[in-house]
Amino acid sequence: MKFEEAARFGNYISKSYSKDIFRLLNNYRDISASEAASRLGLHIQTVQDFLEGMTELDILSKKETYERKRPYFRYSLSKKKISFELDLVKELENQDEVSMEKSRIRERKNSGVRFSLARNGQYFSNLTIWIGKGRERSEKKINLTTAQGKFLYNLPFPDGEHLSLNEIRVKAGVEEEQMPEIKDLVEELIHYKVIEVFR
Amino acid sequence: MILYSFAFGFWSFIKSTNYYFLVSAFYLLAFGFVLIALDLPDDFSGPKPKFSDEMKVGLVFFYVFMFWLVYIGYQKKMKYRGREIMELAAWDVEEGPESYTERPRPAGVVEYSKYDIIDFANHLKKILVSHPFFEENRVLMVPIKMGDEFELLYTPNYDYLSKTWIAFDFDGQVSVHISRKDYLNYKDDLAFDHLCESMGQLFMTFAEFYMRGDKVRITDRLNSVKVGLFS
Numbered sequence: 001m002k003f004e005e006a007a008r009f010g011n012y013i014s015k016s017y018s019k020d021i022f023r024l025l026n027n028y029r030d031i032s033a034s035e036a037a038s039r040l041g042l043h044i045q046t047v048q049d050f051l052e053g054m055t056e057l058d059i060l061s062k063k064e065t066y067e068r069k070r071p072y073f074r075y076s077l078s079k080k081k082i083s084f085e086l087d088l089v090k091e092l093e094n095q096d097e098v099s100m101e102k103s104r105i106r107e108r109k110n111s112g113v114r115f116s117l118a119r120n121g122q123y124f125s126n127l128t129i130w131i132g133k134g135r136e137r138s139e140k141k142i143n144l145t146t147a148q149g150k151f152l153y154n155l156p157f158p159d160g161e162h163l164s165l166n167e168i169r170v171k172a173g174v175e176e177e178q179m180p181e182i183k184d185l186v187e188e189l190i191h192y193k194v195i196e197v198f199r
Numbered sequence: 200m201i202l203y204s205f206a207f208g209f210w211s212f213i214k215s216t217n218y219y220f221l222v223s224a225f226y227l228l229a230f231g232f233v234l235i236a237l238d239l240p241d242d243f244s245g246p247k248p249k250f251s252d253e254m255k256v257g258l259v260f261f262y263v264f265m266f267w268l269v270y271i272g273y274q275k276k277m278k279y280r281g282r283e284i285m286e287l288a289a290w291d292v293e294e295g296p297e298s299y300t301e302r303p304r305p306a307g308v309v310e311y312s313k314y315d316i317i318d319f320a321n322h323l324k325k326i327l328v329s330h331p332f333f334e335e336n337r338v339l340m341v342p343i344k345m346g347d348e349f350e351l352l353y354t355p356n357y358d359y360l361s362k363t364w365i366a367f368d369f370d371g372q373v374s375v376h377i378s379r380k381d382y383l384n385y386k387d388d389l390a391f392d393h394l395c396e397s398m399g400q401l402f403m404t405f406a407e408f409y410m411r412g413d414k415v416r417i418t419d420r421l422n423s424v425k426v427g428l429f430s
Contacts, residue, residue, distance in 0.1 A: 107300055107302070109297045109298065110297055111300070114301065115301060115302050117303070117360065120334070120335055120336055121334060121336060121337045121366065121368055121374075122305070122337070122366075122368055122372055122374060124302075152302075153302070153303070153305065153374075154305055155302075156392070157298065157300055157302070157304060157391055157392035157395070158297065158298045158299075158300055158391070158392075159295040159298035159390050159391055159392045159393070160392035171305070
């Protein structure tokens, strides 16, 4: 299951009425939203949202039924068991990880960022970026880990030669195990237009 | 004059350890002594006054120190060399618009001991190339230009980190920071990366001269830049 789906599923299943709806779905061959709502004394929209959400996650299936005047949906369980498994390492790795490994970076011209040196010298302890425009303009301060501070200290200047993340890492003397936190920061700084990427 | 002597001569000597400032201090003291010993006549149309012996001794010292001061002034022994440093660093740097950043730049690595680096920094202080600020694990050398020395000498909490500096840490890492003010002093928008690299290289070359005993080469290099006595 993907992280976002798991988050939605967790949100639905944590509702106080979720077990009652699943019990109805188990006892009935299929059931409509209005039948379940009246049976449980809930608002029809609440039940409708729950059933639609479960259908989108492929836990329920729905079938359009034509009775009397208007068509409506009847829902039934499509799974008897739900396995809830998340591969956190894979799910939470940085976006565009592979392309970032190959890309070369440097500081963007006129990035307007302010770097603060750490007390003991050769790395930064935090940086401050101005975001937004006009009255919405605000200051964003990012505190850096030592590895991130050393990495940024060695980031090529706006007119310097682009370097790959690995080249900068070696120059900065940062361990390879600390690369995930570096990539996370680089992604953030690309987003805030502090770093430019040359692919 | 005595107050000026202490404020400008002795204080500069204490801060920089440059002995030539003592000449300036003693010149001002001698001038003060002459003024004290000078006995002006009540009537200038009367007979020509005679100088007392104290006055004559004072005048001798005054002239000796004055000529000595003029000589060492001409020799640039009391000139802060920040301008020359900035010029030398920019010697072969091309233009590169919009390349300034406030970040320091790692400029290289040297293999000297902590005490060698401290000695080198103190030597540059003595010849008025840069003023050192000692931190826990590094020395920052701030080049001082003529006119900027008053802030250094008389400001209690001198904010050296906002100035142009060259840092030698005790592991041998060299970093360079050039302040926006100094960068804008150049007529052209120079390529900033190259400029910082060149500045770092210049100080590493000075360090090399110093370590092999060719201290005079540092002065020669600075004198190769033709700038005025007070710039």
